[in-house]
Amino acid sequence: MKKAAILFLAIVFLFACGVRAAEVDVSAAASLREVVNALTDNFAKKQPGVEFRNNFGGSGALAKQIENGAPADLFFSANVEWMDYLKGKKLIDDKSVFIFAYNVLVFAGKADVLAARLQDIVRLDRIAVGSPKSVPCGQYTMEALMNAGLEKQVESKLVMCRDVRECLLYADRGEVDGAFVYKTDIELAGQAVRILFTVPQEYYSRVTYPAGLTVAGAKKAEAVAFLKFLRSAEAKKVLLEHGFAVK
Amino acid sequence: MFGFTPADYSAIYLSLKVSITATLISLPFGFAVAYLMTYRRFRGRVGVDVAVNLPLTLPPVVIGYLLLLLLGHQGPIGKFVLQPLGIRLIFTWKAAVIATAVVGFPLMVRSMRTAMEGIDERLVHVSRLLGARALDTIMTVIVPLSVRGIIAGSVLMFARGLGEFGATVIVAGNIPGVTQTIPLAIYEYASSPRGDVMALSLCAVSVVISVAVLFFHEWLGRRVVRAE
Numbered sequence: 001m002k003k004a005a006i007l008f009l010a011i012v013f014l015f016a017c018g019v020r021a022a023e024v025d026v027s028a029a030a031s032l033r034e035v036v037n038a039l040t041d042n043f044a045k046k047q048p049g050v051e052f053r054n055n056f057g058g059s060g061a062l063a064k065q066i067e068n069g070a071p072a073d074l075f076f077s078a079n080v081e082w083m084d085y086l087k088g089k090k091l092i093d094d095k096s097v098f099i100f101a102y103n104v105l106v107f108a109g110k111a112d113v114l115a116a117r118l119q120d121i122v123r124l125d126r127i128a129v130g131s132p133k134s135v136p137c138g139q140y141t142m143e144a145l146m147n148a149g150l151e152k153q154v155e156s157k158l159v160m161c162r163d164v165r166e167c168l169l170y171a172d173r174g175e176v177d178g179a180f181v182y183k184t185d186i187e188l189a190g191q192a193v194r195i196l197f198t199v200p201q202e203y204y205s206r207v208t209y210p211a212g213l214t215v216a217g218a219k220k221a222e223a224v225a226f227l228k229f230l231r232s233a234e235a236k237k238v239l240l241e242h243g244f245a246v247k
Numbered sequence: 248m249f250g251f252t253p254a255d256y257s258a259i260y261l262s263l264k265v266s267i268t269a270t271l272i273s274l275p276f277g278f279a280v281a282y283l284m285t286y287r288r289f290r291g292r293v294g295v296d297v298a299v300n301l302p303l304t305l306p307p308v309v310i311g312y313l314l315l316l317l318l319g320h321q322g323p324i325g326k327f328v329l330q331p332l333g334i335r336l337i338f339t340w341k342a343a344v345i346a347t348a349v350v351g352f353p354l355m356v357r358s359m360r361t362a363m364e365g366i367d368e369r370l371v372h373v374s375r376l377l378g379a380r381a382l383d384t385i386m387t388v389i390v391p392l393s394v395r396g397i398i399a400g401s402v403l404m405f406a407r408g409l410g411e412f413g414a415t416v417i418v419a420g421n422i423p424g425v426t427q428t429i430p431l432a433i434y435e436y437a438s439s440p441r442g443d444v445m446a447l448s449l450c451a452v453s454v455v456i457s458v459a460v461l462f463f464h465e466w467l468g469r470r471v472v473r474a475e
Contacts, residue, residue, distance in 0.1 A: 064438060064439065064440045067440060082440065085441075126338050126422075131438075133441075134435070134440070155423075156424055159422050160420070160422065160423065160427070173320065173321065174319075174321065175319055175320060175338060175420075
């Protein structure tokens with residue numbers, strides 16, 4: 001009995017030790033996985049003692065997690081809509097929000113897929129897109145398809161993915177003919193997948209990444225410092241290296 | 248009703264269609280397996296038992312993933328059997344049927360086995376002694392006496408199929424109007440910040456269908472008891 005009590009206390013003690021002040025929770029769009037990991041690694045190297053916990057997913061899904069109380073100090077969305085959504089819920093520190101990167105929508109697939117421009121996709125059988133209900137990449141895609149007047153023709157061919165990286169995975173495995181993803185995602189896929197065409201910018205609003213502190217994060221010095229670091233020349237260099245545009 | 252979109256209605260229709268098809272396809276196989284497991288002693292019986300029941304304990308995602316590797320473009324069955332025949336399974340509603348069938352199969356077999364094990368063995372022997380062939384014995388003794396288990400197993404499997412998510416999302420994907428069943432539609436709404444109302448409406452539909460299935464199960468059970 002006594003032993004059990006000691007063991008119990010020891011476990012409680014261990015858990016208590018696990019929570020340290022310098023932990024920063026980041027919720028970031030799936031397309032930012034590599035670049036945000038690189039940025040947080042860089043920052044952590046310079047500021048030992050800061051530990052980042054990065055959570056990636058569809059921006060809408062992340063916004064909903066944060067709304068439901070998921071721990072997050074920083075939120076990086078792949079469109080303005082979900083950042084504004086959290087602002088509207090008073091969960092984001094308004095003053096902290098700024099746009100730190102831009103991206104480009106492309107159509108990716110195996111080299112033997114015959115699609116050289118947007119209009120060609122009506123001939124394909126299965127196309128992966130992010131779910132437009134919560135995945136920004138899918139929202140940009142639907143916007144482009146609607147403006148190009150192709151929406152109805154491809155409707156029943158669209159495989160809805162929970163984030164942009166799942167789209168890419170399907171294309172890489174060859175289970176779909178192609179996928180609408182961001183230019184920056186392509187460098188990650190296997191050799192088989194390449195950019196078949198870039199979606200003309202006039203069809204969709206520019207892919208914009210806002211960053212912001214959550215109300216909880218605004219009180220954390222490390223989170224504030226990281227957001228400041230994101231504006232630095234060094235951070236911009238990392239973003240450019242990963243293929244993002246910064247202006 | 249509830250402001251459903253056409254895609255939501257087809258999700259409800261698809262869930263029913265996939266689950267019913269999977270159950271009907273599984274019926275003869277389920278019966279055969281249950282019969283073999285109950286009345287025959289053969290080598291590798293334990294192996295079959297484990298294989299049949301494995302989907303019950305395996306995470307459905309594992310089943311979905313293994314099916315994808317097997318039936319997908321690069322998989323052995325997908326590449327050497329399905330593609331030459333021009334059959335495309337992955338990301339069609341047929342893939343959802345296969346996933347649902349595999350996941351629900353053990354439930355069906357278990358119910359049937361329990362019913363068959365409850366049959367007085369002497370009845371089976373007597374029918375054989377009186378000159379009935381194996382098939383006659385099955386059709387005139389075993390099926391009528393285990394019909395409750397067959398129905399219960401089918402209803403159970405159907406109900407389980409309605410909720411199939413993990414395996415389906417991997418092999419059938421999530422195509423509104425084509426492979427998006429109720430659980431997939433709910434999942435999509437649930438991860439959307441503005442989807443709560445729709446997610447809840449679809450949850451309500453799920454509850455209604457499940458309650459209806461349970462009542463049907465109960466009612467059939469009683470009817471069969473009275474008939475006996």
